[in-house]
Amino acid sequence: MESNSNTHLSFLLIIITTILSSLIDSAIACDMFKGNWVLDRSYPLYNESTCPFLEKEFNCINNGRPDRWYLKYRWQPHGCHLSRFDGQNFLEKLRGKTIMFVGDSLSRNQWLSMLCMIHSSVPTANYAVNISLIQDMTTYTFTDYKLKVTYHHNLYLVDTVKRRFGRVLNLDTVTAGKYWLGVDYLVFNTWHWWNRRGASQPFDYIQDGGRIYKDIDRVVAFGKAIVTWGRWVDDNVVKNKTKVFFQGISPSHYNGTDWGEPKAKSCSGQKLPLLTSTYPGASLPALATLKKSLKTVKKPVTLLDITNLSQLRKDGHPSAYGLGALDCSHWCLAGVPDTWNVLLYNLMF
Ligand SMILES: *[C@@H]1O[C@H](CO)[C@@H](O)[C@H](O)[C@H]1NC(C)=O
Numbered sequence: 001m002e003s004n005s006n007t008h009l010s011f012l013l014i015i016i017t018t019i020l021s022s023l024i025d026s027a028i029a030c031d032m033f034k035g036n037w038v039l040d041r042s043y044p045l046y047n048e049s050t051c052p053f054l055e056k057e058f059n060c061i062n063n064g065r066p067d068r069w070y071l072k073y074r075w076q077p078h079g080c081h082l083s084r085f086d087g088q089n090f091l092e093k094l095r096g097k098t099i100m101f102v103g104d105s106l107s108r109n110q111w112l113s114m115l116c117m118i119h120s121s122v123p124t125a126n127y128a129v130n131i132s133l134i135q136d137m138t139t140y141t142f143t144d145y146k147l148k149v150t151y152h153h154n155l156y157l158v159d160t161v162k163r164r165f166g167r168v169l170n171l172d173t174v175t176a177g178k179y180w181l182g183v184d185y186l187v188f189n190t191w192h193w194w195n196r197r198g199a200s201q202p203f204d205y206i207q208d209g210g211r212i213y214k215d216i217d218r219v220v221a222f223g224k225a226i227v228t229w230g231r232w233v234d235d236n237v238v239k240n241k242t243k244v245f246f247q248g249i250s251p252s253h254y255n256g257t258d259w260g261e262p263k264a265k266s267c268s269g270q271k272l273p274l275l276t277s278t279y280p281g282a283s284l285p286a287l288a289t290l291k292k293s294l295k296t297v298k299k300p301v302t303l304l305d306i307t308n309l310s311q312l313r314k315d316g317h318p319s320a321y322g323l324g325a326l327d328c329s330h331w332c333l334a335g336v337p338d339t340w341n342v343l344l345y346n347l348m349f
């Protein structure tokens with residue numbers, strides 16, 4: 001009798017252990033960047049009209065965008081569920097901490113999204129702003145929690161310097177790193193300016209390994225800059241103190257052939273996302289380069305691998321409802337960057 005119940009008990013234990021370990025396996029195995037967009041009536045995460053931080057560039061509704069379906073999609077990973085963003089929990093957990101977004105206007109896109117998300121879950125939270133023109137940094141401090149949420153505008157992460165003969169993009173140095181020291185959460189991004197040419201290209205030469213070139217392949221240059229940046233991470237980031245993220249490559253939508261709609265000349269008039277899990281268009285060369293360069297970094301860096309899921313969101317850009325000119329690079333807010341922040345939230349703690 002007794003040995004019989006022991007057998008039952010150990011049998012039960014085996015079953016429980018098996019279930020638990022398969023649960024743990026699936027949690028570890030879940031790639032939250034693989035999934036698809038699903039309609040969710042509870043979306044968007046905030047109403048743009050009540051977000052005091054939002055800038056005209058991203059406030060598509062205020063700029064006259066008439067359609068609304070693009071606001072109603074939630075990212076659903078295949079293997080797991082994402083925790084919903086809880087601003088109260090966020091503020092409590094990050095009491096006294098600093099989170100800094102460093103990069104071009106796509107970082108500003110994500111930074112403003114995060115501010116709107118925090119504000120909409122805790123509208124009563126007091127805040128103060130500090131704008132530093134010299135450092136090109138803006139910080140909102142949620143004063144009751146001493147949480148700082150900073151944007152450091154920085155196009156290339158590596159330096160651009162003025163020399164006698166012209167402006168040099170220096171792939172070898174990261175002077176701005178002095179502003180990133182001691183920050184608790186760093187979220188970096190750069191890419192969109194690497195392809196600038198002509199009048200809007202803010203450099204005349206590229207320096208690489210001490211040598212000056214008139215130009216070099218931009219994807220290659222980008223890859224080298226990420227390696228240099230990675231050396232800064234290895235030399236300066238205190239592992240216990242700072243968590244480092246890289247935002248990944250935010251895709252643009254200027255050619256409908258990419259998403260199987262050759263007649264579409266841009267994102268203009270796109271009202272719905274692709275509901276598939278894979279994008280028909282080519283994957284971006286810069287993404288492969290980024291992943292390769294990130295492998296050279298010894299300290300932990302988490303890639304916020306938002307490229308594929310954002311590629312499916314041909315409907316998410318301002319088009320004519322941004323600053324006026326056709327914009328299929330940035331994202332409306334509320335919108336796609338809110339999902340980037342939900343993913344960040346799920347990876348932060
Ligand atoms: C945002 O709030 C305003 C004012 O309450 C409302 O008219 C509007 O429909 C809301 N927008 C969305 C997208 O829900």
Ligand SMILES: *[C@@H]1O[C@H](CO)[C@@H](O)[C@H](O)[C@H]1NC(C)=O
Pocket residue numbers: 130131132135137
């Ligand atoms: C504002 O930010 C700058 C740059 O980060 C810093 O030097 C300065 O002390 C800050 N001022 C206040 C009042 O926090």
Ligand SMILES: *[C@@H]1O[C@H](CO)[C@@H](O)[C@H](O)[C@H]1NC(C)=O
Pocket residue numbers: 240
């Ligand atoms: C780093 O974290 C570990 C575990 O949390 C802790 O034991 C250790 O004291 C920390 N080291 C420093 C330098 O803070």
Ligand SMILES: *[C@@H]1O[C@H](CO)[C@@H](O)[C@H](O)[C@H]1NC(C)=O
Pocket residue numbers: 255256257258265
């Ligand atoms: C869009 O991409 C296709 C395929 O790469 C190309 O043939 C076409 O010229 C592109 N259209 C525009 C407007 O650039």
Ligand SMILES: *[C@@H]1O[C@H](CO)[C@@H](O)[C@H](O)[C@H]1NC(C)=O
Pocket residue numbers: 031033034282283305308
């Ligand atoms: C993104 O798509 C590419 C193919 O275009 C694929 O190789 C890669 O695994 C995908 N990454 C994620 C995170 O889905």
